[in-house]
Amino acid sequence: MRTNEESKTVSIDWEKHWERVDEPEGARDFAEKMADRLREFIENKKIGRMVDYGCGPATTLFRLAEYFPDIVFNGYDAAASIIRKNSEKARELGLTNLSFEQDSLPNPRKSKMFDLVTCFATLHYIEDIEYAIQKLFELLNPGGYLIFNYPSAYTRKNFREDIKPDDEYRRQRFAVLLAGKNLISQRRIGEILGARPKKFYSSIKSNIYVSVRKARD
Numbered sequence: 001m002r003t004n005e006e007s008k009t010v011s012i013d014w015e016k017h018w019e020r021v022d023e024p025e026g027a028r029d030f031a032e033k034m035a036d037r038l039r040e041f042i043e044n045k046k047i048g049r050m051v052d053y054g055c056g057p058a059t060t061l062f063r064l065a066e067y068f069p070d071i072v073f074n075g076y077d078a079a080a081s082i083i084r085k086n087s088e089k090a091r092e093l094g095l096t097n098l099s100f101e102q103d104s105l106p107n108p109r110k111s112k113m114f115d116l117v118t119c120f121a122t123l124h125y126i127e128d129i130e131y132a133i134q135k136l137f138e139l140l141n142p143g144g145y146l147i148f149n150y151p152s153a154y155t156r157k158n159f160r161e162d163i164k165p166d167d168e169y170r171r172q173r174f175a176v177l178l179a180g181k182n183l184i185s186q187r188r189i190g191e192i193l194g195a196r197p198k199k200f201y202s203s204i205k206s207n208i209y210v211s212v213r214k215a216r217d
Ligand SMILES: C[S@@+](CC[C@H](N)C(=O)[O-])C[C@H]1O[C@@H](n2cnc3c(N)ncnc32)[C@H](O)[C@@H]1O
Pocket: 014, 015, 027, 031, 053, 054, 055, 056, 057, 058, 076, 077, 078, 079, 082, 103, 104, 105, 106, 119, 120, 121, 122, 125, 126
């Protein structure tokens, strides 16, 4: 069930965020580690086209596009400011297999189909999380994979302990999660997709990365 637009809890203004801020060092290091993990994953599979939703500065995609010149990579994000920066960088690097477009969850455009869809550190900001996950899964070709991390009750507990009462910025940024409006579990993910999520990346209990494969026709 879709929720009433008027009662929505919102995160920060990502458009302005990416006009002012560069990728933090910790996030870049992790994105590079994720590129290595995805490279191993992709290596023996038939992946023709991959998309990353909520790509931000797209460090992972830039790495993968360089490594796999025969795969087409797309990066989508709600913020036009980061799409502009990424597009310019891809042009400068001559990466013709990597392109970026503005697009928003929970209602992704369905103009292309993919063999691999990823979404990292982004569902945490989206209230209609179940709908978003279902829509991402719909973008897959039969036999394709959806890989993502998600906010759970453990994530919320950690964040509530971690974020100080006077830290207005983080309270706003993670408002949806702190309000408990988008918490989900592996079991629920399996139920809504009708396919079993497998652990993709070992992380702490409050930040689990899963991969879910779409059945072949
Ligand atoms: C914390 S950043 C994560 C960036 C990158 N995926 C990573 O893991 O480093 C969250 C990203 O989600 C984007 N975003 C926020 N709300 C979104 C939405 N509704 N649809 C698509 N992207 C969104 C933001 O602009 C931002 O780039």
